[in-house]
Amino acid sequence: MTALLTLEDLSIRLATPRGPRTVVHRVDLEVEAGQIYGIAGESGSGKTLTMLSLLGLLPRGGVASGSARFDGREVLGSGADASARRALRGRDLAMVFQDPMTSLHPMLTVGKQMTEHARRHLKLSKKDAEARAVQMLADVRIPDGEAALHAYPHEFSGGMRQRIAIAIALMCEPRVLIADEPTTALDVTVQAGILRLLDRLRREKGMSVVMITHDLGVMSSIAERMSVMYAGRVIESGDAADVLKRPGHPYTRALLGALPHPGAGAQTELRSIPGIPASPLDPPPGCAFHPRCPLAVDSCRVDVPALIADGDHAVACPVTMTEKEAVA
Amino acid sequence: MSVAVDAPVLEIEDLEVVYERRGRDPVRAVAGVSLSVRRGQILGLVGESGCGKSTLARAVVGLEQRAAGQVRFEGAEVAPLTRRARPAQQTRLQMVFQNPFSSLNPRRKIGAQLREALAMAVGAESGRVSDARVTELLEQVGMPASAAERYPHQFSGGQRQRIAIARALAAGPSVIVLDEPLSSLDASAQAQIANLLVRLSRELDLALVLISHDLAIVQHIVDEVAVMYLGKLVETVPSGELWERPAHPYTEALIGSIPRADGERTLPVALEGEVPDPSAPPAGCRFHPRCPYAMDRCRVEEPPALDVGGGRTAACWLQEGAQTPRRPAEAAAALAARVA
Numbered sequence: 001m002t003a004l005l006t007l008e009d010l011s012i013r014l015a016t017p018r019g020p021r022t023v024v025h026r027v028d029l030e031v032e033a034g035q036i037y038g039i040a041g042e043s044g045s046g047k048t049l050t051m052l053s054l055l056g057l058l059p060r061g062g063v064a065s066g067s068a069r070f071d072g073r074e075v076l077g078s079g080a081d082a083s084a085r086r087a088l089r090g091r092d093l094a095m096v097f098q099d100p101m102t103s104l105h106p107m108l109t110v111g112k113q114m115t116e117h118a119r120r121h122l123k124l125s126k127k128d129a130e131a132r133a134v135q136m137l138a139d140v141r142i143p144d145g146e147a148a149l150h151a152y153p154h155e156f157s158g159g160m161r162q163r164i165a166i167a168i169a170l171m172c173e174p175r176v177l178i179a180d181e182p183t184t185a186l187d188v189t190v191q192a193g194i195l196r197l198l199d200r201l202r203r204e205k206g207m208s209v210v211m212i213t214h215d216l217g218v219m220s221s222i223a224e225r226m227s228v229m230y231a232g233r234v235i236e237s238g239d240a241a242d243v244l245k246r247p248g249h250p251y252t253r254a255l256l257g258a259l260p261h262p263g264a265g266a267q268t269e270l271r272s273i274p275g276i277p278a279s280p281l282d283p284p285p286g287c288a289f290h291p292r293c294p295l296a297v298d299s300c301r302v303d304v305p306a307l308i309a310d311g312d313h314a315v316a317c318p319v320t321m322t323e324k325e326a327v328a
Numbered sequence: 329m330s331v332a333v334d335a336p337v338l339e340i341e342d343l344e345v346v347y348e349r350r351g352r353d354p355v356r357a358v359a360g361v362s363l364s365v366r367r368g369q370i371l372g373l374v375g376e377s378g379c380g381k382s383t384l385a386r387a388v389v390g391l392e393q394r395a396a397g398q399v400r401f402e403g404a405e406v407a408p409l410t411r412r413a414r415p416a417q418q419t420r421l422q423m424v425f426q427n428p429f430s431s432l433n434p435r436r437k438i439g440a441q442l443r444e445a446l447a448m449a450v451g452a453e454s455g456r457v458s459d460a461r462v463t464e465l466l467e468q469v470g471m472p473a474s475a476a477e478r479y480p481h482q483f484s485g486g487q488r489q490r491i492a493i494a495r496a497l498a499a500g501p502s503v504i505v506l507d508e509p510l511s512s513l514d515a516s517a518q519a520q521i522a523n524l525l526v527r528l529s530r531e532l533d534l535a536l537v538l539i540s541h542d543l544a545i546v547q548h549i550v551d552e553v554a555v556m557y558l559g560k561l562v563e564t565v566p567s568g569e570l571w572e573r574p575a576h577p578y579t580e581a582l583i584g585s586i587p588r589a590d591g592e593r594t595l596p597v598a599l600e601g602e603v604p605d606p607s608a609p610p611a612g613c614r615f616h617p618r619c620p621y622a623m624d625r626c627r628v629e630e631p632p633a634l635d636v637g638g639g640r641t642a643a644c645w646l647q648e649g650a651q652t653p654r655r656p657a658e659a660a661a662a663l664a665a666r667v668a
Contacts, residue, residue, distance in 0.1 A: 042514050157602050158377065187376035187541060192585035192596035199595055214515065217587035221595050244591030258519045259589055260544040269526075270548055272519035276484050 003030035004208055005054075005176055008067040010076070012049050015061025016281055023280040024050050024232045026066070028307075031176065031225075034206040036198065038223030038240060040216060040255070042277045046232040047212045051178045055089055070176075090121045094169035098181040100161035104153040110164055111149030118171040129171075136167040140197055159190030166197065173205070180212045195222050216255060220244050228252050231288035232280040233304075238313035248315030251289045287317070295319045335403075336364035337535050338388070338421070338503050343397035345380070345387045353607040357383040359559035360397070362633070365503065368533040370526070372546035372567065374582075375556035378603055384556070385507045385539045389423045390414070402502065419449060422496035426508040428488035432480040438491055439476030442466070445498035469494045470524060486517030490524065497528070505537045510545060522549045544586050547571060555579050558606055558614045561633060563642045565653075575642035575653040577619045613645070621646060621660045 012024035024046040031037045039047040053064035068076040073084035097103040115129035137145035140163040183191035201207050227237035236249040247253045257271040275292040290300040307316040345358040357380040375381045386392045390409040399406040401421045425431045447454040463473040469490040510518045540546045547567040555563045563576040574580045584597035601618040616626040633641040636653040646659040
C-alpha cells in the first residue's frame, strides 16, 4: 500500500526570545489511507507542532524544513505544489482540537460554522450545504440535526460539542483528519463514544486519522501504527500493538509503567518517572531522556541515538538494542 | 480496638446543596448524600463532570451553604464559613484545590506562606515559627528546604501541588479534602503525587477524601470508592473489589469505558445518551434512561442505598435482597430466571 501522507526529515525551527531553536528534529512518518496513526508524547514533545506545520499554522517565526508529501505531491516549503497545498489545507486535511469550547465560535450558530467552508470549497448552495450538515450531524449521532443547525455551541454538552467540531471537520470529506487530544477534556464515557466514532469513520469512509494523544490507553484502543515523541524527536515507532506490548525505548516503558493498572486493587505503588519532561527549547545533550533514564550509560550523555529499525519497529536507544541482541 | 478509634472522623448525613437560579428551576447539585470517613482512611469520590462531586467537597468544608443535612467533623457540626474565624478545632479539616497555581499566592515566597499557615494553626505570630518547622514541612512532601526562598511560578505543576499539600499539612489536619489534585498534572507527576498522598496518609494517620473523575488512578490509591451520578451516590465499594465486581450498572459502564493500554486495540464501550439536566432529573432511578438493565420499577421508584453485604452499598433495584454483591448482568439474569 502506498502512503497517503509522508513526512520525511521534517524539522521545525521556532523564533524564541533567546534566538531560533530547533524544536522538532527530523521526523519521518507514513500514514496510509484508512489508517489511524497515533503520535504519543507528553506536553512539549513536539507532537502538535509537527502536524500544525502541515496546515501552515506554526507560530510566528516558525519554519518547517524537510519534506511532506500528500498523495505523492510535495506540500511543504518552496518546492511545494501550490495547488496541492491549497487542496490539502482547504479540504483534504482537517483538524480537530482538544477543547471544543475554544475551537467553536460561541456567537455563531452551529449551522453557520458547519456550512461556511463547505460552501466555499465545495461550491455548494446554502440549501445543499445545510442538507449536508444535517447528514454529518446524524453521522456523529447528534439528534435532531435541523434544530442543532440553529443552536449555539453553549447549548450542547462537552461531548456533543466535540462531536459537532468533528462534524464540521468532516464537511468537506477530508482524507486525513488530524485529531489533537480530541478526548482529553472529556469524561471517559463520552471519550468512548468519540473513539468509536473515529474508528467508524475510518472503516466506513476510508478516512485516515492522525491521533495526537498523551494517553496510551486511547492509543491502544484505536491506533494501528504509532510513534512516540520526546523533546522533539521520534524515539520509537512501529505497529501500535507491538510498541505497546514490547516497548523498546526506556521512555515508552516508563510511560507504560506509570499508568494505573485496572484491577490492581488498593495501594499498589504507581511507578513514576523521576524528574520532569525535558524542554525542547533547551534539551539535555545526547539523548534528551538520559537524566531520567534508569539505563543511561556514558555515551547517552554525549551522542543523540539514531532511530534504528528492527523490521517494522524502530527504537532510538543503543542500550536496549544491545539488550535485545544479548537475548537473541 | 476501642470505640473511639473506630468512630468516623468525618460524617456526612443526607447532605443537600441547591443552587437557586433566577427565573429557572433550582438545581439540586447534591441531592441527599450520606458518607462517613474513618481516621486514616482514604476515600475516593468518583464521578463525571456535573455529577456534584466538587460541590459536595466544598459543602463538606463549609464553602457552600447546605440546603439540608449535616456534616460532623470529629464529633462537632461543621458550620458554613462566615466572616468570623472558624473554630480552631475545625482547622484540622483542610482542603486542597485542583489548580495549585491559583491557590498559592504568586507574590509571596513559599516559606512565608507555609510559616503563616503554621502560625495560624497554633495561634502564634508568624515570626515565632522556626525555620526548622518550615523545612520539616517541605521535607514531608519531598521538597528541598531551599524551596522556602522561592516563588510559586518557579516550580512545576507537580511541585506546586506538593507545596499546596504542605500548606494543608501545616494545620496538623486529621482530614484533607482534595478536589481533583491530580488532573492538572502530566502522567509522571500524577504518579508521584498519588504515591505521596498514600505515604502521608499512612505516616500521619491522616484521612483523605479524594475527589476525581479518573476511576483508574483512584482505585489504585484509595481504600474505598464512592461513585456519584447526578447528585447522588450510586455505589460505595472497597477499591479492591471495584474492578472485578461493580454492583451498579453505572459503575460497570464507567469501568467499561476506560481504554486499556494493552496493545489489543479494543475499543472502549460507550454509554448511551447524555447526562440529564440536573434541574429536571429523570423520575425513579436517575440512571434509568441510560441503563441497559432498566426495569419498569426503575422508571417510577427511586432505589435507596441498599446494603449488598461486605460493607458495600448500591442504589440499584437489581441488588434488592442480595446477600453478596453481584455484577449487574448476573443480578439481571438471576431476576429474569426468578420471574420465569
